[in-house]
Amino acid sequence: MRTVISLFEIRLCLHVVWTAVVMTSLGCAADAPLDYGDPTYSVGDVLQMTVVTPADYADMPSSNIEVRVRLDNLTEGTTKVTIRPTGGAPSPCEMSGGEWVCRTNVLHGVSTLDLLAYLSDGRQIKRVHHVQYHAEAPGILVFSPGHKTTVGKNPVTVAGKVSAPMFQSVEQVEVRAGEHAPAKATLFDDGSFTVEVNLPSATGVPLWIEARSNGLLTTTQLWVTQDPIAPTLCLTQPASTVRLSESTGTLKIAGQVLDNTGVSSVSVGWADDELSNVKVAADGTFVTEVALGAGTQTLLVYAIDLGGNIAEKTISVSTPFETVLTATNQDLDNTFTLTLGVDDLKALIGTADQRDLVLFMLDMEDIVGAAIDAMLDPIAFGLSPDRWDVASQNLLGILQMTPETVELSGTVLAEMTQLAKALGIPVPSMFGKLLNIPITQRFLTRQQLLAAVLENLVKPHPNIVLDPETGRPTLPVTMYDAFENMAPLNEKLGAVGTHPGLVAPGQVYSEVLTDAFSMELTATSNLVVRDGIDLGVGKSYLFQKSARDVLSFDFNDEKQFKMIGVKDYPAVNMVFQMVESPSFVPAGKVQNAGCFFENGEEFCRGDSPVWQLDTWSLEYVIADAAFGAFRGLYNDSDPPYVNGFSYDIGEVKNAAKVDWNKGWISIVTESNVGDPPPPSYLWDTLLEVAQIRLHDGEIPEGTANALIPLPSVYVPLSGEDVAAKVRPMLSKQASKLSYILAGDHSDYQTLCDIYLVVDPQTDDPVLWFVGDYDVAQGSKKYPKTGFFSDAAFLNSIGDHFTAKENAEVFVMDESGDSFRLTVVAVGKTGVTIRVGALTDQGLTVSGGGCQ
Structure with missing residues (x-):
């Protein structure tokens, strides 16, 4: 023991003052006496380890150092010697000339070296040595x-x-x-x-x-x-699954581990406890025992090689156990409430189910009516017709046409202009009198246009659904539509099959939901939980469905279903389209053609080719609108639907005579007053005018498709209106929603083999064997099904029996293992069941060991 510091050590402290470790080891920061400890640790009285070179605290010229060690008075063999600098990895030493040569690396300053010799009898010799390094080159540890x-x-x-x-x-x-x-x-x-x-x-x-x-x-x-490469681990006993008839004593574990570089350790233990190292023989074999417990436990066997690679075996060990089954029907906490925003609903309900889940039926009469209103008076709706394409502007003129604004040039009615001049009668007056309307009234009213568009363009669309009560055309709006700001309506209302669609592609958009949207939904679970037993493991549970659906909902109860954050009167952006026929459609020539009876009265459309077109063509819609508007004209005349009038010129009476017969117009003139147009049906005449005017601006025939942009068509529904529509719609889809959220229980599987219920008549506890009515069909297959009164499984007592104290039955699990069930006790709140294997199984492995 030293109590002073030499001049050399003082110089050394100043040189490495930046290293706290050195200061502490040399005592520079304290006045306490230094104690380096006994450098020799010996086993016995005479055995010792001596460092030959370098001297203790020698100044080394390099970070790479060499230490030579000699073992004196050694009577036992030495397996190896290692050297380890503090904090560094140990390195093995090599025998040379009767000395052990040890090489390692050190950092700047003083380093402590642990030298350890392993003797063949398992004992160890330890020596602590020191070196110091102060050269200019880097140090490495x-x-x-x-x-x-x-x-x-x-x-x-x-x-x-x-x-x-x-x-x-x-x-x-x-x-x-x-x-x-x-x-x-x-x-x-x-x-x-x-x-x-x-x-x-x-x-x-x-x-x-x-x-x-x-x-x-x-x-x-x-x-x-x-x-x-991981080691090869093989067990000779036990097998991967062990069934024991007793729960006391020990279980023997034996096996062999082989590795190409060497085995570091083998450890064995229960999964919920610490593992213990096992001694491994030179050939890799090992044997140990573990204490048994009641029930099913998992036994782990780990083998680790020198490279740290791991091989493992897992063994399931089951011993007899007792468990208490509650002998009452237990309903789950069966009511729960979910408050879900858009992101929550998207996470809970997949895209395919979102597309399939209808929120409400959108009345297309509301949408199309709003669109027609905007087309008839675009300025009032903030639209700019001057920015529309020529065909759309032409269509706007047609829809707004009155007797006063009608332009007959280029049509067969152009002759009517000359006739009117000869008669001294303005053309508007002549048209107005003929159609029995003021000269400033549109030929087709809003309601007449709407009826024709709905009947011929909207209803025939494949995605339109007619309301079963009102017959009005509706469109299913799904959860996905709402989540995607109605953009999917581009596809729904677009071209389908031969139908060209109601809207131009990629133009429908409407923000129906606000950022505050949420749906609060209360559901009732229809699952009943039963206490049961997994024969090879222990307590288990079975869930049985007590109703058709797993979940029940009451969407009509405002406390159980709420929906907020739906916009009032949302605006729909769309481009309404009407597509014309590829070629010009001429007027018919035969009066009594295309006839039908209505309320006992015969009406005729005529023989114009327009009636052979698809109903959604622009020409058909216009013709049918005119037919619907004027075929019933003069219904109160005598005879009904027939009228006529004439014009005189001076002394010439009946210079021009106009006859009307259910829409068929014939004009006869006298005294060279003028050439009248050929007789025809009024709707054919108006269609010809519309076709000619539609192509004003030299638009080629077949290309005058009208695309009318409608940036803000308001849906006349408040948020509360939408919620009111959603309630009955979701009620109709309650089973579908239950399936989406919880499945239909048809694929249910359980580990449970038997379960307990209460007989509703006697209140007795009854044990049931799991069958196809409890789980997915065919998902559990047993070599022997049900309960047996004998261990040979010859006498079946059925798939259930009343649990009586001391009753003993025999059952078999899916793997064919046999068990004895004993009813230990029957109480008011449950029964105690003891489950045990009939015989020990899986104690050895056939052909075990590493082959």
Whole structure:
């Protein structure tokens, strides 16, 4: 023991004052006496380890050091000697000339070296030695891997620490494995470093670690073996599944482990407890025992090789156990409430189910009516017709046409203009009188247009559903439509099959839901939980469905269903389209053609080809609107639907006579008053005018498709209106929603083999065997089904029996293992069942061991 510090040590302290470890080890920061400890740790009285070179606290010229050790008075053999600098990895020493040669690396300052000799009788000798390093080149200390060690799978992490003289720092650390290119390590402020490298799969791979500081290089070399292969672990006993007829005593575990580089350890224990190391013989065999407990436990066997690779075996061990089954029907806490926003609903309900779940039926009469209103008076709706394409502007003129604004040039009615001049009658007056309307009234009213569009364009669309009570056309609006701001309506209302669609592609958009949207939904579970037993494991449960659906809802109860955050009167952006026929449609020539009876009265459309077109064509819609508007004209005349009038010119009476017969117009003139147009039906005449005017601006025939942009067609529904529509719609889909959220129980599976219920008549507890009525059809298959009164399974007592105290039955699980069930006790709240295997099973492995 020393109580003073030498001049040499004082100089040494000043030189490495930046290293706290050195200050502490030399006592520079305290006045306490120094105590280096006994450098020799001996086993017995005469055996000792002697460091030959270097001297204790010798100043080393390099970070790579060599220490020579001699063992004196040794009577037992030595298996190995290792050297380990404090914090570093141990390295094995080599015998040379009667001495052990140990090589390692150290950092700047004083380093403590642990020298450890392993004797063949299991004892160890330890010696603590010190060296110091102060040279200008970097110092290296390797944490892992150790020299001449085995590592596992690539990549391998190389970690350590480097040092430099005072006021200097290490600039770079690189690691090179074999012939691979060097990898630059990550260097931290405290000098520690780490890097991942890939090693060749071989024995004895050189690993070079290089550190650079102030132009100087220190290199240390390790030899490692890369082993990516896990050991082979085989058990001779027991098997992977063990069934025991008793729960006391011990269980024997035996096996063998083999590895190409060597076995580090084998450990055995229960999964819920600590594992214990097992002694492994030279041939890899091992034997141990573990204490048994009641019930089913998992036994683990781990084997680790020198590279850290792991092999494992898992053994299920079952011993007799007792469990209490509650003998009452237990309903789950069966009512729960969910408050779900858009993101929650998307997470809970998949896209396919969102598309299938209808929220409400959108009345298309409301939408189309709003669109027609906007087309008839675009300025009032804030639209700019001057920005529309020519065909759409032409259609707007047609829809707004009155006797006063009608333009007959280019049509067969152009002759009517000359006739009117000859008669001295304005054309508007003539048209107005003929149609019995004021000259400023549109030929077609809003309601007449709407009826024709709905009947001929909307209703025939494949995605339109007619309301079963009112016959009005509706469109199913799904949860997905609402989530996607109605964009899916582009597809729904677009072209389908031969129908060209109601809207132009990619133009429908409407924000129906606000950011505050949420749906509060209360559901009632229809599952009943039964206490049961998994024969090979222990307590288990069975869920039975007590109603058709797993979940029940009451959407009409405002306390159980609420929906907020739906916009009032949402605006729909769309481009309404009407597509014309490819060619011009001429007027008919035959009066009594296309006839039908209505309320006992015959009406005729005529023989115009327009009635052979698809109903959704623009020409058909216009013709049918005119037919619907005027076929019933003069219904109160005598005879009904027939009228006529004439014009005189001076002395000439009946110079022009106009006859009306259910829409068929014929004009006869006298005294060369003028050439009248040929007789025809009024709707054919108006259709011809519409066709000619539609192509004003030299639009080629067949291309005058009208695309009318309607940026804000308001749906006349408040948020409360939508919620009111959603309630009955979701009520109709309650089963579908239950299936989406919880399935239909048809694929239910359970580990349960038997379960307990209460007989509703007697209140007796009854044990039931699980059958196809409890789980998915065919999901549980038993060699023997039900309960038996004998261990030979010859006398069946059926799929259930009343639990009586001391009753004993026999059952078989799916794997064919046999069990004895004993009713230990029957109480008011439950029964106690003891379950045990009939015989010990799985104690040995056939052909066990590593072959």
